[in-house]
Amino acid sequence: MVEMFAAENGLKGDPRLQAISNAIRVVPHFPKQGVEARGFMFGPTIALAIGAKFVPLRKPKKLPGEVIAEAYELEYGSDCLEMHVGAVEAGERAIVIDDLVATGGTLSAAISLLERVGAEVVECACVIGLREVKGQRRLNGKPLYILVEPREIDSC
Numbered sequence: 586m587v588e589m590f591a592a593e594n595g596l597k598g599d600p601r602l603q604a605i606s607n608a609i610r611v612v613p614h615f616p617k618q619g620v621e622a623r624g625f626m627f628g629p630t631i632a633l634a635i636g637a638k639f640v641p642l643r644k645p646k647k648l649p650g651e652v653i654a655e656a657y658e659l660e661y662g663s664d665c666l667e668m669h670v671g672a673v674e675a676g677e678r679a680i681v682i683d684d685l686v687a688t689g690g691t692l693s694a695a696i697s698l699l700e701r702v703g704a705e706v707v708e709c710a711c712v713i714g715l716r717e718v719k720g721q722r723r724l725n726g727k728p729l730y731i732l733v734e735p736r737e738i739d740s741c
Contacts, residue, residue, distance in 0.1 A: 589730045590714070606733045609713065627712060628682045637680075640672045642695050653702070657694035660687065666694045668702075675703025686711040686729065693723035 596602055625641065632639035641648065645665050652667040673679065681695045686709075696706045706727055714731030 589728065590734070591730075591732045592734075602733055605712075606736055609733070609736065627684060631680075631682055631710075640668060640679075642666045642668050642698060653698065655694045655698040655701070657690045657697075659690045664691075664694075666691070666698055668698055673699060673702050673704045677704045679704045679706050681706060681709040681727075683709070683711050684713060686714045686731065689723040692727075692729070693725075696725060696727060 591599075591602055628641070629639045631637075643666065645654065645667055648667055648669055651670040653670055654665050654667045656663060656665045679699050681692055681699070683691060683695075686692055692709050692711075696709070699706050708728040708730060709724060710730040710732075712732045713735050714729070714733075715735065
């Protein structure tokens with residue numbers, strides 16, 4: 586897998602990266618049950634900017650209509666992603682966008698779900714990523730672009 590950190594890709598010292606990092610609120614022991622869908626803040630904007638369609642992949646029971654699902658294991662349990670049937674067609678190219686990558690479980694499930702319907706996953710991108718993604722092998726060699734690394738938890 587190819588990992589690309591923005592700070593190592595010509596943006597080291599860029600004040601925009603520091604501003605992004607500073608604007609991210611660190612919540613100890615996150616995730617916790619019932620809090621999700623942060624990736625929705627980034628996907629539609631990126632899709633609009635590159636002239637692509639946006640296809641939401643959501644947790645169970647969040648999408649109306651007929652869906653297909655992919656179960657996956659996380660460091661803290663298991664989960665499932667769903668996608669509308671017919672949202673992606675065979676041969677379409679896809680980029681998987683999420684807010685955070687730690688174990689690679691969610692990205693891996695998204696890749697599997699998209700590839701199951703015949704899409705070609707080109708790469709993955711996350712706003713925040715750990716330097717050592719514990720589940721690198723789960724991404725099947727897909728490039729992973731990470732904007733910033735997580736900050737240390739501020740003391741309260």
